[in-house]
Amino acid sequence: MSTTNAFGGFWNTLPTPLTPWILDVIHSMGHTQMTPVQASTIPLFMKHKDVVVEAVTGSGKTLAFVIPIVERLIRREIKLKKDEIGALVISPTRELASQIHAIFSLFLTSQPEAEDPSHASHPEPLLLVSSEQSSPLQDVQRFTSAGADIVIGTPGRIEEFLLGKGRGSVSVKELEVLVLDEADRLLDLGFQTTLTRIITHLPKQRRTGLFSATMTDADALSELVRVGLRNPARIVVKVQAKRTNTNPAFKNGEVIEERRTPANLQNYYVKCQTSEKLLQLIRILEHETNKKQSSQFIVYFATCACVDYFYKVLPTVVSSEIKLHSLHGNLSPSMRTKTLEAFSSSSSTSVLLATDVAARGLDLPHVDGVIQFDPPTDTKTFSHRCGRTARAGRNGTAWVLLSGREIEFRDFLNVRKIPLKEWPYSQASQNSLDDCETQLEDPEVEEYFNRIRTKLKSDRALHDLSVKAFVSFVKAYSKHEASYIFRVKDLDLIGLAKSYGLLRLPKMPELKRLDRNGWEDADVSWDAYQYADPAQEAKRIAEFSHASEERDKDRERQRVQRLAKRQENAAWSLKTEKKEEREKRREKKRLKQKWMKSQVAQSASAAGFNASGKRPREVGEGEEIEDDWAELAREEKMAKRVRKGVMSQKEFDAEFGDLDG
Template sequence: MASVTALAGSWASLPTPLTSWVFDVVQSMGHTQMTPVQSSTIPLFMKNKDVVVEAVTGSGKTLAFVIPVLERLIRRDHKLRKNEIGALVISPTRELASQIHSIFSLFLSSQPGTEHPDPDEDVPSTSEPSSSTRLPPPLLLVSSAQSSPVQDVQRFVATGADIIIGTPGRVEEFLLGKGKNAVSTKELEVLILDEADRLLDLGFQQTLTRILMHLPKQRRTGLFSATMTDADALSELVRVGLRNPARIVVKVQSKAIADSGRKLGLGGEERRIPANLKIFYVHCRTSEKLVQLSRIISQETTQNGSSRFIVYFATCACVDYFYRTLPLFLSDNANLYSLHGHLPPAARTRTLSSFAESVCTPSSPSILLATDVAARGLDLPDVDVVLQFDPPSDTKAFSHRCGRTARAGKSGRAWVLLTGREREYVDFLAVRKIPLKQRPYLLDDNSAAPSNDDDRVEDEAVPAYLSKIRELLLSDRALHDAAAKSFVSFVRAYSKHEASYIFRVKDLDLVGVAKSFGLLRLPKMPEFKGEDIGDWKDANVDWDAYTYADEAQETKRLAALEEKASKISAPRPPPPDKTKYVPWSNKISKQEEKEKRREKKDRKKKWLKAQTATESGKDSEAPSASKRGRDDDAVASGNDEDDWEELAREERMAKKLKKGDVSQRDFDMEFAEL
């Protein structure tokens, strides 16, 4: 294991000098000095060494593998054939694959044309190849919105690309599906798994295994991530085929802590976030989260001059809903963007481009509302502030979210809103080397509340916010449906939080959540069973007259309402006559015959019991005339004349059976119907 503590050096200090045009591109990007992860990874990777790299977000991991990939392909002894690939980069999301592709494209678009040096010309002695090798453009496998698997193969055949970039599913289809007979991996030089722990967490283990078994063993492999614990990396190294890898961990310490630690002979405090990133948390009620969110944005724009924000929510439905309601509480000049996994790939790409390229100022900020699909790897320039309306279900995503700001040496701030016992999340993150600093509750004038205790009176702005959202929802029933959907999705996501001992639904103030979502009424959910709704009041709504703004939806609703009314007003049909519907198997008639036989058998048993009692009485003592009369009356009253004769006949046959005058078979045949 290699631990990086020294400062990074210049690009010229690399043991193996970079190709001139690669060096020029790096300089044009403004990277005059290497970051620690680059100075530690590039020399090892270029010297036939597998690497496992863990470094904080924004530390330059992408260049740490882009440059070695290019240099290894440039310095090959033999040029790759048109059907052969030299490098494969796999990322967990389309957005990250697109970003990596853009960086490769930046380098490859700057390379010189293929030139053959004049044999009479004096060539300076350098470590570069004697002739520059021009690489074809990399092939990007991002989404079906841009190309299908068949089109991917067609582009590869047409261009002969050396570098393949994509997500696991599309790469598998490219290598083992549509392109099985068209793509050769025999000469593969480098395999890169970016955000390696996320690839494993998303359930791509089997897909990656099939890809890795298809690739040659004589290759260099690199795993890169900002959060890769020992269990994540070491337990999977054998599976992904790394051979004696060098593990590179970039540790971060604040300068003051590091200096004091050296004076005391200590190593100082480790951090898994950039040193110039400050993370704050505000503890508030669930009903006050939306109030605090709007006030934090207002404070950041007015006091700190922030203009570009990312706000993270728990679910896609929450992003869609707050994208439509949050403008009520922001400045009129604020520009909102929505990004989540349920959007089509083309829409996600357009959103990212529009947000990254938007011109924003503190008076006209750009705000991206997103889920964790925008948490990892994306290099969004000039993000000033990251706000987490909901802490992520995957605890590792916390540092990735915060890492969208304070990138490449810049400073940045991140906020997270915590409620109730979620305060314990701060201690949980401290164990993971992510320090958080508490900020007091913000008031309406952006001043701090004098107290932050749980007994503080609920913010007076909450009813006003609730009323304002309800007024918007009443304008369109579709907004009410979106509100209910987002609320339910949030509760479900909350119940599946990895830190379940902190984030427990039974401790969550569901009524407060409903207030922050501006619901018109509480949805019917098992979580509300036995819940104290306190001062909650449903909105005064005539639900039959509550309409959709969309004509098609409203027509459908009216038709359903009319159908329901017709069913209620229609007379109830009489109960079906069971005797009318006789099944073909005559089960009903057979059942009736069976019941008759059972009744006869019961009467027979009673009569035999009475006869046995009578005969035993004759042997001991003759009964009185009155008793005989009563018994006779009882028997006569319980059986009609026909039954009496039948029972008498059976008794006679039973006596003959006992004496042996008739056989058991004859007796059974005689009385089989009983």
């Protein structure tokens, strides 16, 4: 397949000539000619026309709206007041908004000094994104103190600026241009309500532009009325490539194919077993860095947890000359900014491990290759990921790692005009597609598997990260758009665990009935397995001690329960003895009642008492009855003590037995 760069002509061929100093800035950026999307969009946008622009990533869409906005504002006859804004650009991510702000700043800081004070230079553009250094109130204070004709930001922060803290301080009456960059993502990712409130607040007499690399008719046209475009011009810039075809029906044996990826992008898939994914990643990096002393790569993972984990363990298996960087949505805004700056300015071989937060809009011009360790959940994201390389006419390469049934993703992408070729340097590529699942595992897998396990054993925190990454990936995999290809039940979970270097398989539903053939947990003393961080280890020890105490209490409770159960299930001979004792006491109680009745009969006469007032002692049965009476009286006394809580029921039963049976 062959491709050639297309240009839309020189800048001086525009119907409306550009301001000389703006043209100088464009040339200083290295853009000697316009790209097709710029040649198509700039004249329309400068002529008061709404536009919907779809072009592959890296085709120059940002300049296609930056130049018209700057030109319109500097040509205004009446300068904007300090509390008025003339242009508003909304972006889905803070990174993309920051890059757009940097381009506007480059133009506005290059303005020549005006001879006429009434035509003073335009103020710096205002950036509105979440930041640790600036709150929404501080954004308004910066605007009121310095002013800004152009405002760039994310939906939530712009809504707060216009309708929240800045409602009485910011005027949009003179707003001329509204731009929604990466419009499909703005419309799809839950920003509909916010955008509706913002757009309703803006004047209707304005120009509106929607820009994106992937925007189907359903995505854009169904939302045009809602976002307020009026008779927009739709601009679609396609990429076409020539492919050799042996069919004689095609002239010269060539066929023209449309693509949704940059023309200079070499797009490969790497066929491998699931356990070999890490190995193939390392092979790609080694192969490419051997060709160039300095290279930049972006490696995409499915989740933030995966990025965090591999950022920790990859130094164990890759060359020490490779500098690793980590970027995902759970990092603080300042950390994300520092990471991007460090990666883009690196002079050595650098690898950015990222989620899809780095898939759209970021202009990193020196990226040589993109590696999709985990395929994305939709084809739009796939093309955006690939578009981080081969930008603005440069060459670039992209790889995606596929295993087992995932090979069918190749045909799925081809239908969506994203052609893939098999990477010829993969060891697994020597096997046919049908043999991919049955081929022998690469012997190097075990080596890297053991190296990662050794690393994990040095710090329990790494083990925790590995489990979190593994579980999060399986959950993400289950939500893939092409669910008939990416099915968890077809996923080789044992191979995946090897690729992650897990010490043991986590407890999760997907692993309950799994055949664990070929898997063996690492030999680890889990009670003694420590965290490298002293604070974490101290917390673990405290939790372990508490858990031990709870286990001891549970064991004691279980012992008492077992003892009680044994007493309930005592031997028949013991039960017989207790029954005989109860019968004997019942008989004594009966004799006592009989004796008391006889005393009542004798009380009618006092003749039975002697001179001292005492009844003579009886002998025989009476003496025994009197002894029983004393015993029963003592028993009644003890029963009262039980009722008062002085004696326990257990002690009472031990001494007197159960009279009621």
